[in-house]
Amino acid sequence: MPAADSDQLTFLATCDLAAKVRGRAATDDDVRRRGVGWVPANLAINAFGGLADNVFGSTGDLRLRPAETAITLPAADGGTAKIQLAEQVTTDGEPWPGCPRTLARTALDRLRDETGLELVASFEHEFVLHGLPDSAPFSWQRFRHAEAFGLELVQLLTDNGLEPENWLPEYAPGQFEITLRPAPALIAADRAILLRELVRDTARRHGYTATFGPLLEPGGVGNGVHVHLSFLDADGNPVLYDASRPAGLSVWGLRFAGGIANRAAALTALTAPSPSSFLRLRPHRWSVAGAFVAERNREALVRVCPTSSLVGDPAQQLNLEYRACDATANPWIVIAALVHAGLSGLKAPEPKLWPETMTESDTESVPRLPENLRDALKALATDPVFTQHLPHELLDTYQAVKQSELDAVAEVEDDEICRRVCDVY
Numbered sequence: 183m184p185a186a187d188s189d190q191l192t193f194l195a196t197c198d199l200a201a202k203v204r205g206r207a208a209t210d211d212d213v214r215r216r217g218v219g220w221v222p223a224n225l226a227i228n229a230f231g232g233l234a235d236n237v238f239g240s241t242g243d244l245r246l247r248p249a250e251t252a253i254t255l256p257a258a259d260g261g262t263a264k265i266q267l268a269e270q271v272t273t274d275g276e277p278w279p280g281c282p283r284t285l286a287r288t289a290l291d292r293l294r295d296e297t298g299l300e301l302v303a304s305f306e307h308e309f310v311l312h313g314l315p316d317s318a319p320f321s322w323q324r325f326r327h328a329e330a331f332g333l334e335l336v337q338l339l340t341d342n343g344l345e346p347e348n349w350l351p352e353y354a355p356g357q358f359e360i361t362l363r364p365a366p367a368l369i370a371a372d373r374a375i376l377l378r379e380l381v382r383d384t385a386r387r388h389g390y391t392a393t394f395g396p397l398l399e400p401g402g403v404g405n406g407v408h409v410h411l412s413f414l415d416a417d418g419n420p421v422l423y424d425a426s427r428p429a430g431l432s433v434w435g436l437r438f439a440g441g442i443a444n445r446a447a448a449l450t451a452l453t454a455p456s457p458s459s460f461l462r463l464r465p466h467r468w469s470v471a472g473a474f475v476a477e478r479n480r481e482a483l484v485r486v487c488p489t490s491s492l493v494g495d496p497a498q499q500l501n502l503e504y505r506a507c508d509a510t511a512n513p514w515i516v517i518a519a520l521v522h523a524g525l526s527g528l529k530a531p532e533p534k535l536w537p538e539t540m541t542e543s544d545t546e547s548v549p550r551l552p553e554n555l556r557d558a559l560k561a562l563a564t565d566p567v568f569t570q571h572l573p574h575e576l577l578d579t580y581q582a583v584k585q586s587e588l589d590a591v592a593e594v595e596d597d598e599i600c601r602r603v604c605d606v607y
Contacts, residue, residue, distance in 0.1 A: 192264045194218050194246045197282060197375045199576075199583045200229040201512045201607075205246060205268065213248055213266065220244040220270055225280045225579050229456065229510070229606050234586035236579055244278055247271045251372035253342040255383055265379060267372050279573035282514040286368055289518035289571070296525060299413045299421060301367040304347075305374035305513060306408040309381060310356045310398060310604075313390040317351070324351035328358065331388040335360070338380055344373045354403035364410065364501075367521075371513035374407075378509060394509030395604030396459045400596040404462035404469060407508050409453075409516060410487070411524075412501040413438075423497035428535050429477040429486040430500055434528070436535055439475045439484040439502055441527020442520060443549075446473035446483055446506070448565035450551055451558035452519040455584055456510035457591045458603045460554045463506055465545065470506045472548035476536035480505070481545065486535070506551065510607055522571045559584055 192213045195205030204227070206218045222244055226236035252266035270281035277284045293301055311331070317324035325332070332349050339346040345363040352359045360381065362373055378394060385392035397404045413421045413435075424432040431439075442449065454463055465471040468480050476482035485503040489496035507516055527533070536544065552558040559581060562568055569577065591599045 192252075192266050194248060194266050194268045196220075196246060196268055196270055197512050197514060198227060199225060199282070199512060199515075199580050200227065200587070201510055202227070202229060203265070203375060203379055205265075210264075217245045217247040217268060217271075220246045222278075222280065225270075225576075226583055228583045228586045228590070230587065230590050230602070232586055232590065234579070234582040236582055237575070238579075243273050244270050245273060245275070247275065249283065249372070251369060251376065253338075253344070253376045253380060255338065255380065256387070265376060267375065280575040280579065282512050282518075282576070283368075283371075285518045285572065285576060286371055286514040289521040290367055292571075293521050293525065297413075297528075298416055301517070301521065302364045302412045302414060303367040303370040303517065304362055304364040304410040305370060305377070306359065306361045306410065307374070307377060307381075307394065307509060308352055308357060308359050308405040308407070309392050309394045309509070310354065310405060311358060311385060311390045311392055312356060314356050316355065319353040320351050324356075324358075328390075331384060331390065332358070334388070335381060335384050338384060339377070342376075342380070344377060344380075354398075354405075357403065357405070364412065367517050368514075371517045374513040393604040393607055395600065395607045396454070396456060396462045396508040396510060397600045398604055399600055400461050402600075404467065405508060406462070406469060406505065407511070409504040409507050409520065410501045411504065411520065420497045420500070422502070423500045425496070428537065430489065430496060431477075431486050431535065433532065435500075435502065436475065437527045437530065437532060438524040439486075439527070440530060440533030441524045442504060443473045443475050443483050443533060444527060444530065445523040445565060445567055446549070447552050447558060447561035448568055449519055449523050450506050451555065451562040451584070452568075452580075453504070453507040453511045453516050454558075455555060456508070456603045456607075457555060457588055458596070458600045459508055459510060460552065460558070461596060461600070462508070463551050470551060471545050472550050474536055474548040475533055476538070476540060478538045479536065479540065482536070483551075510603065518572075519568070522567050526567045555584065556588055 222238035222242040246268035422435040471481035489499040
């Protein structure tokens with residue numbers, strides 16, 4: 183019997199609570215017609231491959247129903263391999279509360295219903311390529327060392343409609359950054375998920391290993407994911423900009439950013455959720471020094487990004503950058519969490535917007551993030567915003583998955599924790 187042609191197969195995939203892409207392959211005809219079967223307990227698989235305690239057990243059935251976002255990659259046989267993202271639904275096609283993509287859609291629906299606004303987002307990823315010669319930070323030499331990989335990566339992103347914007351060497355050894363153009367938030371999250379797989383896949387074919395792990399070693403430079411947010415009204419007009427206000431940020435935008443800062447302790451359990459993530463989120467590391475909103479400050483939780491007269495209308499440029507995120511987080515969950523947190527600030531007192539001139543002593547006065555993931559998970563368990571808006575099937579399983587990851591590395595030192603997390607991301 184002849185081997186199956188990879189061009190006839192689609193890997194129908196979800197991104198789970200550990201931000202791992204898992205799924206099943208089927209023929210294109212089958213995928214288009216009815217998707218593939220799935221199991222509720224799969225939601226409880228942790229980053230290291232173990233199954234956390236869960237309420238689902240061995241019973242229940244789901245379907246992976248195709249969503250609109252897919253990519254095609256070169257296959258080993260000279261053909262192509264296709265990944266298509268999916269939502270987890272019941273066998274009757276109804277939304278399943280444990281599906282992270284459904285969680286994002288529901289949050290964006292809430293944003294639209296309560297404010298009339300649409301969220302536009304972009305995920306800015308950093309990663310490290312192992313296998314390159316040594317080279318200087320941001321250098322042309324490093325760019326040339328990885329040129330074949332980088333050119334193919336950008337071409338594949340372009341061919342798949344993911345709209346690459348920048349590809350550049352970064353500061354840490356072997357580190358690079360890749361950004362995609364802003365897109366409607368659900369599609370931006372889809373693209374972030376697929377970008378990671380495309381980077382890893384392309385690196386393997388060029389003889390490298392790519393990792394998005396938050397830290398390669400405790401004292402090293404980290405890999406972050408900066409999430410850029412802007413908002414459009416029903417007529418497509420941006421709403422963040424107000425030339426009369428500090429940093430050009432509207433009252434609405436500042437209150438939304440303040441909602442994010444107010445929920446920082448619980449929020450970071452969802453956006454920086456690996457055992458090594460909080461080793462990166464500390465002062466003086468250009469990550470996040472505390473839970474505050476600031477103008478052009480790369481240690482703020484939420485940075486108000488600059489605009490440039492060289493680019494054009496500042497209203498079309500102004501965006502908020504959420505900085506306490508890394509690639510161990512599921513982008514669908516990140517979008518949902520940021521929306522719910524931001525909306526919680528709209529009726530709260532107007533927060534302080536720190537100017538670009540804030541000093542070291544100013545930074546020391548702002549609220550700190552949790553010291554570790556365990557403390558962040560405790561905050562998440564009692565946070566009224568997230569306990570209200572995250573279905574208990576998803577939230578309870580998330581807690582179990584993350585506790586199981588912490589337990590898996592409980593007896594090892596920080597350097598080994600960093601290595602294990604990098605190995606799986």
